Amino acid sequence: MSKKIIRSPLFYVGDKFKLxxxxxxxxxSKIDKFIEPFCGGGSVFLNTNANEYIVNDIDKYVIKLHNFxxxxxxxxxxxxxxxxxxxxxxxxxxxxxxxxxPYELKYKFKKTYFAKYNKFAYTNMRRDFNHNKEDIMLLYMLIIYGFNRMIRFNSSGDFNLPVGNVDFNKNVENAIIDYFDNVKNKNILLYNLDFxxxxNNxxxxxxxxxxxxPPYLITFSEYNKNWNEYDELRLINTLDKLNKKNIKxxxxxxxxxxxxxxxxxxxWAQKYNIINISSNYISYHDNTNKNSIEVLVKNY
Ligand SMILES: C[S@@+](CC[C@H](N)C(=O)[O-])C[C@H]1O[C@@H](n2cnc3c(N)ncnc32)[C@H](O)[C@@H]1O
Structure with missing residues (x-):
């Protein structure tokens, strides 16, 4: 029987669930510590077998949500x-x-009724979360009811996602139950640092x-905004150093x-093994995948 693949309840934009x-x-096939410097929603560590998991993301709210x-x-x-x-x-x-x-609203706003119905509630919930940003349950619910289920803050540090055309449905409930079941058997350590x-730590x-x-240099998403060529160079230099130490x-x-x-x-990748991946790349602005080449580069 094939193993059930579970989806992270953060429904992270660009997650690796389908891959x-x-x-x-x-x-x-045998991993002692699974180390993930850019864990995002966690779909990969949730679905990989190892003795221990050491995972990290630079986004403090991503890590707060996992800890929560x-x-x-x-x-x-x-x-x-x-x-x-x-x-x-x-x-x-x-x-x-x-x-x-209510049926009348569904009939009147055939494609947008969730957003129409929840807009006022959502705005109140967002105001309450932004009051001191400590209620991580409210943050989680803002993501679940929010546009594209993104984690988005403005430059003043306020959560600023608008209401989405979604609600708390069975998929969300199942994803949470699966997450709890999955992590119960895992030894997970979380960090909130630059990769x-x-x-190094x-x-x-x-x-x-x-x-x-990592964030992709040539595609758009919220978490790619701060990733630049300098970061890409830091990444490949770091990987070369790991390779010299025979770390997979x-x-x-x-x-x-x-x-x-x-x-x-x-x-850079030419000196390692490049494997083509059937891409499911979906960005926030564009959900076609015809013009992408997605790869996995490995040193073993
Ligand atoms: C492509 S996403 C990872 C998605 C993840 N594989 C999943 O399945 O949900 C890239 C992640 O890198 C994080 N990130 C961006 N810059 C970083 C940095 N300098 N160090 C560590 N993490 C960073 C972002 O916050 C984002 O969560």
């Missing part, structure tokens, strides 16, 4: 009861509870494996996208 099978087939979810792994009922309280407090729709949008500091041995899914790594990237070409990465 897990391909990645798992390429990863080493991990803290509830043995308290599923409590988690869902707080969700329910908030749904009732703010008067949100919630398909998973049978709290559906280079992270890799941890102990890496011969039987460990590093999987890297595999790194994902997009070589070519919509007439843009990542020369730095492509030239």
């Amino acid at each position: 897990i099978k391909q990645l798992n087939n390429i990863f080493p 979810l991990l803290s509830y792994m043995d308290k599923e009922d409590l988690f869902f009861s707080i969700i329910k309280e908030n749904i009732e407090k703010y008067h949100l729709s919630a398909t998973y509870l049978g709290k559906n949008v 280079e500091d992270f890799l 941890i102990d890496i041995k011969k039987n460990d494996f590093i999987y890297l899914d 790594f595999a790194v994902s990237n997009i070589l070519w996208h919509k007439n843009k070409y990542n020369c730095i990465f492509n030239e």
Whole structure:
């Protein structure tokens, strides 16, 4: 029987959920520590077998959200009861509870009824979260009910995603239950550092494996905005150093996208093993995938 692939309940933009099978087939069969410097929503560490997991992301809210979810792994009922309280407090729709949008609204706004129904509630919930930014449950719900389920803050540090045309449905409920079940059996350590500091800070041995899914230089998404050529160079230099120490790594990237070409990465990759991946690359502005070449580059 094939292993069930689970989706991270963060529904992270650009996650590797659909590529897990391909990645798992390429990863080493025995991994002591699975090390992930750019973990994002966590779909990869959730679906990889190892003795320990050491994962990192530079986004402090991504790490806060994982820590928050991990803290509830043995308290599923409590988690869902707080969700329910908030749904009732703010008067949100919630398909998973049978709290559906009224039929008249569905009929009038055929494609946008969730957004129309939840807009006022969402704005109130966002205002309450932004008050002191400490209620991570509210942040989680803002993501679930938000546009494209993104994690987006403005330059003043306020969460500023608009309401989305989605609600808390069975898929979200299942993803949370699967996450709790999955992490219960795992030994996970989380860091919130730049990838280079992270890799310099941890102990890496011969039987460990590093999987890297950095922001892509030539595509657009919220977390790619601060990634530049200097970072790309830091990345490939770091990987060369790991290679010299005989540490196994595999790194994902997009070589070519919509007439843009990542020369730095492509030239560097020639000295390693380049594996083409059937791309599912979907960006926020563009959901076609015809013009992308996605690869996994490994040194083993
Ligand atoms: C392509 S996403 C990873 C997606 C992940 N594989 C998944 O399945 O959800 C890249 C991640 O790198 C993080 N990131 C960006 N710059 C970073 C840096 N300098 N150091 C560490 N993480 C960084 C972003 O916050 C983002 O979560």
